Amino acid sequence: MHPYFNEMYQGTDVRVPYARLQDWVSAMPTALRSLKQAEAEALFRRIGITFAVYGEGGDPDRLIPFDMFPRVFSAVEWSRLERGIKQRARALNAFLVDVYGRGEIVRAGRIPARLVYQNEAYEKAVVGFVPPKGVYSHIVGIDLVRTGPDDFFVLEDNCRTPSGVSYMLENREIMMRMFPDLFRENRIEPVDRYPELLRRTLASVAPHKCDREPTVVILTPGSFNSAYYEHSFLADLMGVELVEGQDLFVDGAFVYMRTTEGPRRVDVIYRRIDDAYIDPLCFRPDSMLGIPGLMDVYRSGGVSICSAPGAGVADDKAVYTYVPEMIRFYLGEEPILQNVPTWQCAKHDDLGHVLDKLPELVVKEVHGSGGYGMLVGPKCTKAEIEAFRAKIIENPGNYIAQPTLALSTVPTFVDEGVAPRHVDLRPYCLVGERIELVPGGLTRVALKDGSLVVNSSQGGGVKDTWVLAE
């Protein structure tokens, strides 16, 4: 028997959410399949959804591979996920307001002060400031993996600017164009409300001084950024301007954008650049991407910045361990979604355990992302493990370790036909005046046989993610 949970099967029976896909795939001749795959690729290329990978060189217009076999959740499965995700997003925001305010959770001894106040992502510049509606992280991307029918684990939280939502929307568009029958036969919840919900969420956190319909913009580092496509895609669907730092300037108590008709005031900035770059007067003085004086306007209530500067302290991989504590502390609830057991190499006991069990564990850098700088013990050679061991010993505080999870699989089109491949899930939770979650998310799939790394920068692909209506 396969040791991994295949989301389509229970033993030899097809699980209910996938029932109709079974007929669909068995009725599809190989020739038609390649035709459809080519059609999908041509559509993606025509729309211009491409993905440049940092530091890889090669084709700047590479496509993220799209797999046509959808991933499906039943209404019941989703409703539990939804409650768990919203619960987590609420707790993370409560934590952020707290640690930039009185720090009750630290005083109560539920999380070590060092982990919060000495964290690189802790932003002293916003201490004492409460953003509009008490929201720091307006778009929370929560990475989930599944190991069994009812076993979901949160792998990490993304409280700053999680990317990938354009793929959630485009994957759906492409599937609907190519396989309209599938959508007639299955009752699939739509995801296309997302851009409107995002716009409403951002408008709902307009600054105190805004006394009219707020002007929302998206701030991008520019067209050379690998996620630029997504920035312009969202701006287009939301009907807001896509600006760069050079398009904005501060004058007195407000921020303006340069337009052909002269300056126009901006009220809410959905920024897709890091804290360190948004204001050279407050953060990195060498930043060419930011707007000098932005933080002063922000702190005096002249503009809202989403996510709020400082939000990163909640999604640090060491702070992650304490999210279940946050849920209990702020909400008085038990966590609906589990954390992956995590050992912190900074702790002496944990370090010993990690070094003993290295070949069985996944080790990650505390501030790493994109699947870089990590060790997947069971997939590595002895030499690789020893090299990593040396790095951990040299700087234990930089690493955390987790057991290697048996990631679930979903059937995927491969050269030989259809085969199970490992997947994860990133839903996008919106937090403003209300908390909203569209039924769906981005499913990433590790296309290489046996691989557990789903990052698009390392050979991962994407799938359409369905939530079935009741």
Add this chain to the structure above:
Amino acid sequence: MLSRTADNLYWIARYMERADTSARLLEVGSRISLIPSAHGYRSEWDSLLQASGMAEGFDKKYGDPVQRNIESYLFFDRDNGSSVASCITAARENGRIVRTALTAQVWDALNVAYEELRALERRPRSELQQSRLTEWTMRHTAMVRGAIDATLLRNDGYNFLNIGYYLERADNTARLMDVKYYVLLPRVDFVGSGLDNYQWTTLLRAMGAHRAFHWAYGGEVTAAKIAHFLILNPQSPRSLTTCVAGIANHLGRLAKAYGAETDAQRLARAMLTGLEGETVDRIIDEGLHEYLTRFIGDAAGLSLAVHNTYLSRARA
């Protein structure tokens, strides 16, 4: 509209128009290379390169104006900022930056041109005929232009695109004429000779206008007729009058939409009034070269005014 967005739109148009000019030059250059050099027609090619400001770059890298070099330089060479490949890539990059200001059809036309260009670049050169390259370019520039005209909202972005097209075209027309008169004909005794007529015809060809010219005028090709056709005739799609009228029209629409007249509108109107009151005789009296030099200067001044007023929009 963001000033930077307007700037990107303006440059999409300029680059597409420039790609079109380079493709026409490619055709003319190729024709010239088929003529025996003993007859001295080679200088035509040099002058065309000079007109488009590309002579130095070509000499440095290639030297000999043979077919393959001409194709490389005018179509494929990324070092040449005015090559078809450079222009289409730059236009598409500008389009990618402002996708939200374009319709799906316009973006599609730009993107398809770029994707096909990349496919062309991968093909062995022996499979690519020059005439195909020129036709290919003209087809794609026309498709982008057509998509703009057929699908884009008639808003400020549309005006900036058109201003870009007309400014680029006016500049190209004036420069090509200027070189013809100034560089090719330093000696008065050539005027009216058979050689002269051949060279003028080459010029018309470079602007894709030689058939239109014959429809409009008929009979002998004379310098006066050509000057009238390319400078004053409002029927000619490339004449300076047509271009300046286009610029004035779109600037006028901007002024109306924004409720503010600026230097740009005043300059454009003054240029148009000047052209409308002009005659070929007076132009030849002043000296074609002098006249064109003045025009190129005025056009640059207008282009700067558009830039300062709308495209850079420093804080006001």
